[in-house]
Amino acid sequence: MRIIVDGFGGDNAPGEILLGCARAMEELGIDISVAGDKDKLLKSARELGLEGSFNRMEVLHCTDVLTMEDEPDSVLKAKSGSSMAVGLRALCEGGGDAFASAGNSGALAVGATMIVKRIKGVKRIAFAPVLPTTKTPFIISDGGANVQCRPEMLLQFGLMGSVYMEKVMGVKNPRVGLVNLGTEEHKGDDLRKEAHALLKGCGGMNFIGNIEPRDLPYGMCDVAVADGFTGNTVLKLYEGTALAMMGMVKDIFKKSLKNKLAAGLIYGDLQGLKKTMDYNSYGGAPLIGAAKPVFKMHGNTKAYAVQSALKLVRDCTESGYVEAIGAALGK
Amino acid sequence: MRIIVDGFGGDNAPGEILLGCARAMEELGIDISVAGDKDKLLKSARELGLEGSFNRMEVLHCTDVLTMEDEPDSVLKAKSGSSMAVGLRALCEGGGDAFASAGNSGALAVGATMIVKRIKGVKRIAFAPVLPTTKTPFIISDGGANVQCRPEMLLQFGLMGSVYMEKVMGVKNPRVGLVNLGTEEHKGDDLRKEAHALLKGCGGMNFIGNIEPRDLPYGMCDVAVADGFTGNTVLKLYEGTALAMMGMVKDIFKKSLKNKLAAGLIYGDLQGLKKTMDYNSYGGAPLIGAAKPVFKMHGNTKAYAVQSALKLVRDCTESGYVEAIGAALGK
Structure with missing residues (x-):
């Protein structure tokens, strides 16, 4: 190759x-x-x-x-x-x-x-970055290539994301969720309502309905469908919040001799956590x-x-x- | 009262x-x-x-x-x-x-x-929740009351948020940022571009330009202006990611006797961090x-x-x- x-x-x-x-x-x-x-x-x-x-x-x-x-x-x-x-x-x-x-x-x-x-x-190429969670990773489709989207584009982002997770990440029957304000079908703006109907009506994937942003870090879906503006917001806030939290934990460990001792005891595990949450560990993402x-x-x-x-x-x-x-x- | x-x-x-x-x-x-x-x-x-x-x-x-x-x-x-x-x-x-x-x-x-x-x-009432950061807290305006917005609504969300931060939170000359994909003026969809122009042209507040979601957890603005869909996404993902991270740190501390010992050493400081990042500590938010x-x-x-x-x-x-x-x- x-x-x-x-x-x-x-x-x-x-x-x-x-x-x-x-x-x-x-x-x-x-x-x-x-x-x-x-x-x-x-x-x-x-x-x-x-x-x-x-x-x-x-x-x-x-x-x-x-x-x-x-x-x-x-x-x-x-x-x-x-x-x-x-x-x-x-x-x-x-x-x-x-x-x-x-x-x-x-x-x-x-x-x-x-x-x-x-x-x-x-219709449109999507940027599909992988994000870590407390359980299994998920991709955002689209993570930022298209800032303005129509409902049929979101349908394709779901389909393409599902294929990608199955073929590349080896996830069987990937759970495809639409990033939205609530889990109820009628939630969100017109784009979300119309995209929901299209995704639900399409037999080609395992659409699990709306997914609330607060559930994303818990691995509640394999493919998070979003317009590029929302997807990029999720990507960057996820990264920023995780880094900020890691930074604050690090500051705690530097605070006193007692805390430094504690840090020494769990250093390896904390490094593991840092690695788990490091979105850079994948190095990049495809334009599907x-x-x-x-x-x-x-x-x-x-x-x-x-x-x-x-x-x-x-x-x-x-x-x-x-x-x-x-x-x-x-x- | x-x-x-x-x-x-x-x-x-x-x-x-x-x-x-x-x-x-x-x-x-x-x-x-x-x-x-x-x-x-x-x-x-x-x-x-x-x-x-x-x-x-x-x-x-x-x-x-x-x-x-x-x-x-x-x-x-x-x-x-x-x-x-x-x-x-x-x-x-x-x-x-x-x-x-x-x-x-x-x-x-x-x-x-x-x-x-x-x-x-x-024009529209905005939900204005306060979020903690590594430095000073900020409000999201609008945090979810209006899922579909026009540019002039975002201008008012900025103005109202600025007054709220000054009057209630005692922040002098609050830094008002527009949540967007990049800091450059031309970034984002039509809504963001037009809102940026209105916010920049309005003399009534300290508009600092676009703010990227990844910078929000570092206290880079006092008022984060967003349409309600984006604002609610930020609110819920922020909360979810912080909770997930705290949960993972907690899991580490339970993993072994050695780790439990470490937890005991820094228990107080960790509780402090949990409190800092707890969006519930404000108990609620106004509809400004x-x-x-x-x-x-x-x-x-x-x-x-x-x-x-x-x-x-x-x-x-x-x-x-x-x-x-x-x-x-x-x-």
Whole structure:
């Protein structure tokens, strides 16, 4: 399998990206193509002592970079020579099996839609991050690719999310819930009411009804269906609240000698909790609905997270989730 | 000051409500009128040994109850004889200075709007719960009263929230932020873009721009402006995530003898953290924009929370926030 990686996406490019790619080649048995300025990549690889690995990577040479400040549409025109655009085109033309970038999310969604194109029948591509819970993890579909949605889009987010959880995460008959103000059917705004009716009437998945945000951290569903605005709010607040809580627990442990002693006793378990709640441990998330596997890696990603993300990319791609989504939507 | 209380709102009515009212009369120097079935209230008071306190309460006798399953509009017609409707009408007619109910939120919002009426110029009443952070608390405006909003409603939620934080919570020049996907001005859907422009153009408050959900737990604003759907999502996910994290920390402490020892060392500090993050410690929240003080108490509220809520009601009402909102919107 060959994964194409955006060498200049995210805050720590290209060094951490190259390091993560080098480790992933070694550990995961994958081939890597890296898009970006060949000279700069080589220089960075030399500084990190990665020349050997770098020589085994294919380089898709291009000098432009799409930044976080660029407009999403720029991937199509002004920045069509950027490492992100070049990588996406290479994927489209069969130069690899999947594409991953830690760059501008909006531009990646536009590029996935317009360059890689959508699976036939898919109205909108959804960003599908995985979140940890006290029990089993769930995905948000959509986690932020579409800030304005129609009810039929939410129906597809549910269908695509269900296929993804089954194929990639191995969850049988995934529980699909609609993020809403209450569990009663009549709750919410027009979008939620209409989406509820569509999801309920669709036989292609295990729709369990509305799910209240307070129940999400307890693993009450496998797929949380939301418009991208709500989904992104859930994603970011979840992450922020968990981090803030961990920070406060940490502060308690630093408060006194007695507390430091307590910290020593349960250090390992607390690290485990931190890891459980660390949304970064998945390293990235797919843009489901694209005709080929496209992944967003976290923007401030380090080599370890790049490697985790590339493992996810490999496993996802091997699972054949793209074809399975096509089959489910074609029904 | 006389506070009118819905004797039959919430899961633990009337017992816990009466107990909380009795304590509040004693501790807070307030008078209480309680709406509900006189015989049932007396029976409950006797069982709890509260006859003395009960005799000092005014009873607004009515036999009907508005339940959680009733439609919000029922407060106006089918359930116009319920304890909630009777209490709201008494407030309107000068029978007390404020009204508090632990009952159906939707019905309370409709009742506040249609029975108590709005402050002149107010488009919609907002539910304004206070949330704790690692630093200072903030309010969400609107936390769930209006699931569908127009931009000018969000502007007013900001203005009303700012007055409330200044008058009631004593925050000088409250920082008002618009809950949005990113800090950049152009982020979000049409509602957010238009609301941003209105908030920015309004000179009546300290608008600090967009605030990302991940920054809310760190006390980055004093007033978080949102449509009721987003606000309620924030409220419930915040609560759920914090509770889930506390639960996981608790589980760690129970895991082994060593961990139990650690728990013993930091028990007091952990209780402090739990209290800090407990959104129930405020007991309730106002429906700002109503022409007289109306408060929602938590549905599963116990006597202690009723007492806390009534303290909040008293302090809020004394602060003159209703008049201050009227003055701010009249500008």
